Amino acid sequence: MPFVNTVKGAIDTAQLGRVLMHEHIFILSTEIMQNFDTGWDEEERVEDAIAKLRALKTAGIDTLVDQTPVGYGRHMPRIERIAKEVDLHIIVPTGLIDFHDIPHYFAYSRAPRAGQRDALVDIFVKEIEEGIGDGPVKASFIKVATAAHGAAPEVENRLVVDDHLVSFESKLELTDDACIERAAP
Numbered sequence: 001m002p003f004v005n006t007v008k009g010a011i012d013t014a015q016l017g018r019v020l021m022h023e024h025i026f027i028l029s030t031e032i033m034q035n036f037d038t039g040w041d042e043e044e045r046v047e048d049a050i051a052k053l054r055a056l057k058t059a060g061i062d063t064l065v066d067q068t069p070v071g072y073g074r075h076m077p078r079i080e081r082i083a084k085e086v087d088l089h090i091i092v093p094t095g096l097i098d099f100h101d102i103p104h105y106f107a108y109s110r111a112p113r114a115g116q117r118d119a120l121v122d123i124f125v126k127e128i129e130e131g132i133g134d135g136p137v138k139a140s141f142i143k144v145a146t147a148a149h150g151a152a153p154e155v156e157n158r159l160v161v162d163d164h165l166v167s168f169e170s171k172l173e174l175t176d177d178a179c180i181e182r183a184a185p
């Protein structure tokens with residue numbers, strides 16, 4: 001039975017119904033929010049998201065792919081909270097919004113020591129196999145957003161050269177539960 005991971009657990013792909021393939025429940029600049037008053041009201045925004053997603057279901061949508069990996073202010077507990085309140089399947093990725101520059105954390109973890117995996121790959125694999133953060137939600141695909149100028153070469157190189165990810169990708173293709181996506185606006 002082909003399956004796909006959703007925020008509320010794995011489901012048979014036959015249950016997906018009508019799917020919106022590229023949405024963002026939230027795009028946030030968390031470092032800005034931590035340093036400036038942006039007027040963000042957590043409760044208000046969560047309630048607004050729940051109302052809008054319920055309206056989607058009423059309009060005939062069954063599944064939403066929230067293409068929001070690291071780099072867009074992803075916070076999975078918030079998405080889990082919303083998912084519990086709506087009758088929608090929500091699918092989430094691992095991955096990185098890199099555009100021109102790779103985040104410093106990954107830039108400085110460039111060279112893994114012998115026996116270690118690349119930090120980028122490590123996180124991507126962990127989020128698919130074990131879950132995102134401390135929670136149970138598993139990513140279903142790897143998103144590397146590129147926009148019109150293409151992926152940052154460093155990100156592309158690090159993903160392509162890693163043997164583990166290449167074999168992992170093959171496994172995912174065989175089991176039909178994930179895909180590698182490069183998104184363009």
Ligand SMILES: [Zn+2]
Pocket residue numbers: 022023024067183
């Ligand atoms: Zn997008």
